[in-house]
Amino acid sequence: MGAVEGGVDVLVVGAGVAGLACAQDLVAAGVRVRVLEASDGVGGRMRTDVRDGFRLDRGFQVVNTSYPQMKRRMDLRALRLRPFTPAVLLATPRGRVRFADPTRAPRQAADLLPGRLASMRDLAGLVLMTGRDLLTPPSGLKRAPDRTTRTALADAAIGEELVETLFRPFLSGVFLEEELETSSRFFHLVWRSMLRGTLCLPEEGVAAVPEQMAAALPEGTVRLGTPVERLTEAGALTAYGDEVPASLVVVAAGPSAATALLHGLDVPPTRSVTTYYHAAPASPLGEPTLLVDTARRVLNTVVLSEVSPAYAPRGRSLVATSVLGADDRPGAEAELRAVLAELYGTDTDRWEPVAAYPVAEALPAMVPPWPLTRTSRHSLGRYVCGDYRATGSVQGAMASGARAAREVLADLRV
Numbered sequence: 520m521g522a523v524e525g526g527v528d529v530l531v532v533g534a535g536v537a538g539l540a541c542a543q544d545l546v547a548a549g550v551r552v553r554v555l556e557a558s559d560g561v562g563g564r565m566r567t568d569v570r571d572g573f574r575l576d577r578g579f580q581v582v583n584t585s586y587p588q589m590k591r592r593m594d595l596r597a598l599r600l601r602p603f604t605p606a607v608l609l610a611t612p613r614g615r616v617r618f619a620d621p622t623r624a625p626r627q628a629a630d631l632l633p634g635r636l637a638s639m640r641d642l643a644g645l646v647l648m649t650g651r652d653l654l655t656p657p658s659g660l661k662r663a664p665d666r667t668t669r670t671a672l673a674d675a676a677i678g679e680e681l682v683e684t685l686f687r688p689f690l691s692g693v694f695l696e697e698e699l700e701t702s703s704r705f706f707h708l709v710w711r712s713m714l715r716g717t718l719c720l721p722e723e724g725v726a727a728v729p730e731q732m733a734a735a736l737p738e739g740t741v742r743l744g745t746p747v748e749r750l751t752e753a754g755a756l757t758a759y760g761d762e763v764p765a766s767l768v769v770v771a772a773g774p775s776a777a778t779a780l781l782h783g784l785d786v787p788p789t790r791s792v793t794t795y796y797h798a799a800p801a802s803p804l805g806e807p808t809l810l811v812d813t814a815r816r817v818l819n820t821v822v823l824s825e826v827s828p829a830y831a832p833r834g835r836s837l838v839a840t841s842v843l844g845a846d847d848r849p850g851a852e853a854e855l856r857a858v859l860a861e862l863y864g865t866d867t868d869r870w871e872p873v874a875a876y877p878v879a880e881a882l883p884a885m886v887p888p889w890p891l892t893r894t895s896r897h898s899l900g901r902y903v904c905g906d907y908r909a910t911g912s913v914q915g916a917m918a919s920g921a922r923a924a925r926e927v928l929a930d931l932r933v
């Protein structure tokens with residue numbers, strides 16, 4: 520791609536995946552774009568730090584190969600995606616139970632026999648709901664009435680026992696809330712994407728996704744270390760006092776940063792999470808599988824070096840454990856290590872804390888009725904995008920950026 524020099528038509532504030540997707544689509548349409556990013560790297564919530572040979576995503580997360588936006592705009596092969604097993608391990612008071620996708624891992628699906636994970640009646644409800652979510656096109660799921668996920672599960676005849684053993688602990692890690700009050704439309708879309716796609720991580724960390732997007736932009740498009748302080752008649756004023764002129768501005772900052780730039784912008788409350796990383800001398804679970812605590816002391820834990828060996832230096836294992844809330848108070852790590860000893864059934868005394876990442880604005884709270892997409896048009900020449908304008912996911916953030924680009928292009932034509 521050629522370099523961006525001189526004036527630009529559109530300024531994008533924020534180089535998270537929403538801003539980058541917007542910039543990608545505008546550039547593809549021949550528009551001159553500049554992206555101003557406050558921090559020292561692209562990716563926003565999808566960044567990876569490298570410390571002592573460990574790769575530490577800034578909060579454990581995964582990508583899904585069935586996300587339409589990932590398929591559309593990413594070179595998936597170049598990401599060298601490493602899959603998780605199509606199953607989760609549930610740590611229950613009766614020991615570990617495996618919830619596996621019987622169509623993809625039939626030999627792991629023995630725990631789906633009636634009586635092990637759930638009763639015959641609950642399993643029938645689960646099979647019916649799963650079949651419906653698999654076969655209904657996304658447009659149908661998006662049009663369905665919106666209620667809480669808890670109500671949707673009850674309506675699907677899934678009893679309390681299965682909700683408490685599987686859905687509540689597992690989905691708490693997806694929604695970052697444990698009351699299952701998140702939009703049922705979002706839940707059904709997530710359930711469908713899990714059944715159709717594969718959960719994975721780029722070999723060298725989640726940051727590979729935004730880095731690939733940024734690399735596809737013309738050189739000089741993204742300016743790092745350039746916080747925008749306020750928008751002006753002529754464009755935007757940076758924290759260093761220079762004005763970057765542009766007739767149209769797309770604000771792709773996170774929700775609280777966006778409210779500081781756009782008057783009257785309505786943003787939802789957010790969910791928070793903390794991911795703890797531990798180095799273990801040996802892998803405590805010999806498979807790339809999410810371990811979920813049905814007692815809900817942790818959201819989930821995973822041996823990341825089983826997913827991709829590049830996450831840890833040779834001879835060490837990296838364990839990522841997420842808990843609700845942005846709280847890394849003193850003492851929390853030691854308490855967590857005791858829980859991990861129980862969950863993995865191993866001595867964790869020699870595990871070393873590597874880092875803790877509290878993320879205050881990790882996801883929007885998607886309480887029903889939750890519109891799955893919102894216009895990006897804010898005021899004359901001002902646009903807004905980000906996951907909180909669609910769904911709290913990589914797919915949602917990219918789709919929101921794509922919508923902003925479509926609306927900008929339509930307005931530029933007028």
Ligand SMILES: Cc1cc2nc3c(=O)[nH]c(=O)nc-3n(C[C@H](O)[C@H](O)[C@H](O)COP(=O)(O)OP(=O)(O)OC[C@H]3O[C@@H](n4cnc5c(N)ncnc54)[C@H](O)[C@@H]3O)c2cc1C
Pocket residue numbers: 532533534535536537538555556557558561562563564565577578579580581582745746747748771772773776777792878880881882904905906907910911912913914915916
């Ligand atoms: C811990 C965690 C786990 C997650 N798990 C998953 C998962 O498993 N699957 C999934 O699909 N999604 C997951 N997500 C959600 C997904 O990462 C986000 O939805 C997505 O990255 C949001 O992208 P965004 O571009 O909307 O916002 P952001 O990534 O927040 O980007 C906003 C950017 O704007 C910049 N900025 C802010 N203010 C200014 C300013 N004044 N001037 C210039 N720049 C500014 C910020 O520095 C940032 O780079 C997770 C998120 C977190 C945090």
